[in-house]
Amino acid sequence: MTHAPTHAESRFDRGQRALSRIDGKAGEKVVASLADIAPDFARYVIEFPFGDIYCRPDLGLRDREIATIAALTALGNAAPQLKVHIEAGLNVGLSRDEIVEIIMQMAVYAGFPAAVNGLFAAKEVFAAQDGQQASGNAT
Known part of the structure; x- marks a missing residue:
């Protein structure tokens, strides 16, 4: 569940905790890849979306990932x-079937090309996870 922001915890600390829970290693890799070119931006990615928005109390992480x-x-x-957020969706309890349905729903509003591209992204994420599980590297 999400946590209401507290005054004792910094935006960065709250964001780090949320990022780790939601995106896991995929999110940490994104932030790390920005650190050498734009360290301030890497910090903003942690503070604003994860420290401020994802931690708001009125919408659960599962619902936030559906929207994302x-x-x-x-x-x-x-x-x-x-791809990062498909992994995040799986991390917070979405099933593969639900993710596929979310993406298919977007064909109505964003068009078939966007939905097809989204389905191919999901296929890549699922295949990568299957490969990790088959090799014993699942987390």
Whole structure:
């Protein structure tokens, strides 16, 4: 469940905790990859979306990931971010079937090309996870 922001905990600490829970290693890799080119931006990624928005109390993490997967699918040009959030959706309790349905729903509002691209992104994430599980590297 989400946590209401507290005054004792910094935005960064709250964001780090949320990022780790939601995106796991995939999110940490994104932040780390930004650290050498734009360390301030890497910090903003932790503080604003994860420290401020994801930690708001009135919407659960599962619902937030449904919205995020739908939005990134609809954009049609954010495959790397979509893949991270497909993993995040799985991390917070979405099933593969639910993720596929979320993406298919976007065909109505964002068009078939966006939905097809989203489905291919999901296929890649699922295959990568299956490969990790088969090799014993699942977390």
